[in-house]
Amino acid sequence: MTMLPDQKFDVVVMGGGIVGSSVAYYLLRESPTLSVAVIEPDPTYEFASALRASGGCRVQFTCPENIEMSLYSIDFIKQFDANMGTRDRPANVEWIEGGYLFIVPPEQIPNLTRNVNIQRSHGCVVDLLTPSELKARFPSMRVDDLGAGAHTPHDGWCDPNGLLWGFRRKAVELGAVYIQDRVESAEVDAVKVKSVTLASGRTLHADAFVNATGAWSGLVAEKFGMPLPITPMRRFEHYFTAGSPVERLPYVKDVNRMAFRSEGNGFSGGLVDGSAQRGFNFEVDHDYFERVMWPAVAERFPVFEAAKCHRTWSGLYEVNELDGNPVIGAWNQRLPNLYTVAGFSGHGMMHAPAAGRGIAELVVHGKFQTLDLTRLGYERVTANQAYAEAGIL
The missing domain is CATH 3.50.50.60 (FAD/NAD(P)-binding domain)
Structure with missing residues (x-):
């Protein structure tokens, strides 16, 4: 050699x-x-x-x-895009200021309010919304069991x-x-x-x-x-569409770790199972959307009762177990x-x-x-x- x-x-x-x-x-x-x-x-x-x-x-x-x-x-x-291009290649990250929305049940209102106050103390723009205000902004959302939501309009994705x-x-x-x-x-x-x-x-x-x-x-x-x-933990991401028209949504997250957002004509997101077995596993569980993600999305947004999953892929979280x-x-x-x-x-x-x-x-x-x-x-x-x-x- x-x-x-x-x-x-x-x-x-x-x-x-x-x-x-x-x-x-x-x-x-x-x-x-x-x-x-x-x-x-x-x-x-x-x-x-x-x-x-x-x-x-x-x-x-x-x-x-x-x-x-x-x-x-x-x-x-x-x-x-403006600062990171090289001599021969432009930089393009397709930033979308779509916002984030955290939603919580009534018993979590004090925690969410505390969190919003912390974020505002650092200069963040955060709107603390009541269920009726959530419904007004996002009419497809079911809000009868919610206590509040925190919307950060300047967040987004790339x-x-x-x-x-x-x-x-x-x-x-x-x-x-x-x-x-x-x-x-x-x-x-x-x-x-x-x-x-x-x-x-x-x-x-x-x-x-x-x-x-x-x-x-x-x-x-x-x-x-x-x-x-630090250990690897498999998680799934899905691209899916609704059965009926739905308004553009921010990145919606709840206390059960459901998280999804608008993506083109559909939606992208997942629901993390924090108890998933650790290890380097990239196999895709093609039933995960129907078994886990779809019920959670449809419960919060009834318009997704006829959702169709077009693609599921897996990736790893690098979890700090501490x-x-x-x-x-x-x-x-x-x-x-x-x-x-x-x-x-x-x-x-x-x-x-x-x-x-x-x-x-x-x-x-x-x-x-x-x-x-x-x-x-x-x-x-x-x-x-x-x-x-x-x-x-």
């Missing part, structure tokens, strides 16, 4: 999906002279989680970090494929080197990571290593001796040059711009500069202290 020569970079980013490519872009924006390698085993991104997602972006969170990451990321995505490739092409234009390979092992000493060895036999040395491998991040962390409670929030930071207690940005639990695409910026600031400057994400660091994993959302996931 031909031995490939060792290579040295300033930063090695493991994972070239939407989060890893965002990290690479921001590293080179923060410090243009850096040498950055991005390791990505599949340049087609066939199983990339972001490309199997619905592309939603919303500010309806309760943790200040998540709200602020959303505010930054949504603004960034809105300007993506094309995840356009976002990923826009980040990747811009990172490459700025100097990032993408390597089609897979991390097999790591060499560490008492205080730092020294190198990673790839499946091809190549060894990459670097001053900093970033684990941005999404649903695979727990397995990658094991190669460094790092316990990381608290559902991402891990963004360095392993300061053991290998401080190993950074993690993973465990978004379904919010990776929407927070990729802000998370990539945060990791780049840590690597280049040694601290967060524009948004303090310290509470999302790895230290809470070590201490087994959850920092969870109080709102709808």
Whole structure:
């Protein structure tokens, strides 16, 4: 076997999906002279989680970090087409400001009101609606069992494929080197990571290593001796149409994790089963829509009693089993040059711009500069202290 020569970079980013490519872009924006390698085993991104997602972006969170990451990321995505084109390719993410709508039963009104007040304190535009106001805005919705709804009109959705490739092409234009390979092992000493060895036999040395491998991040962390409670969980997305005309709908979410939105002449969405078995399973359960999603949609919107599902596809959530929030930071207690940005639990695409910026600031400057994400660091994993959302996931 031909031995490939060792290579040295300033930063090695493991994972070239939407989060890893965002990290690479921001590293080179923060410090243009850096040498950055991005390791990505599949340049087609066939199983990339972001490309199997619905592309939603919303500010309806309760943790200040998540709200602020959303505010930054949504603004960034809105300007993506204008700012992220390369010399030979335009950037196009097809942003649609369709809004988000969270609906809750009467007993959840105090919680929703608290959440709305938190969001408003961060400058978010949120309308708290009574059932009659919900009915006036969305006449196809059944509201007799609802207590309230929170509508954020400036939220929306975009094309995840356009976002990923826009980040990747811009990172490459700025100097990032993408390597089609897979991390097999790591060499560490008492205080730092020294190198990673790839499946091809190549060894990459670097001053900093970033684990941005999404649903695979727990397995990658094991190669460094790092316990990381992030596991893959299969979820389904459906494209379906109603049996009768229905008004344009925002991204509707409820406390049972039903979530769907208008998409062209139809609708796109799903209902997440948080108790689903963990593992790398991409098989499609073609009965899931009729068995799980359709009853929930039809109960809330009777016009969908004659719904037709045209397509179902599967994807993976990278679930942080500790608290559902991402891990963004360095392993300061053991290998401080190993950074993690993973465990978004379904919010990776929407927070990729802000998370990539945060990791780049840590690597280049040694601290967060524009948004303090310290509470999302790895230290809470070590201490087994959850920092969870109080709102709808």
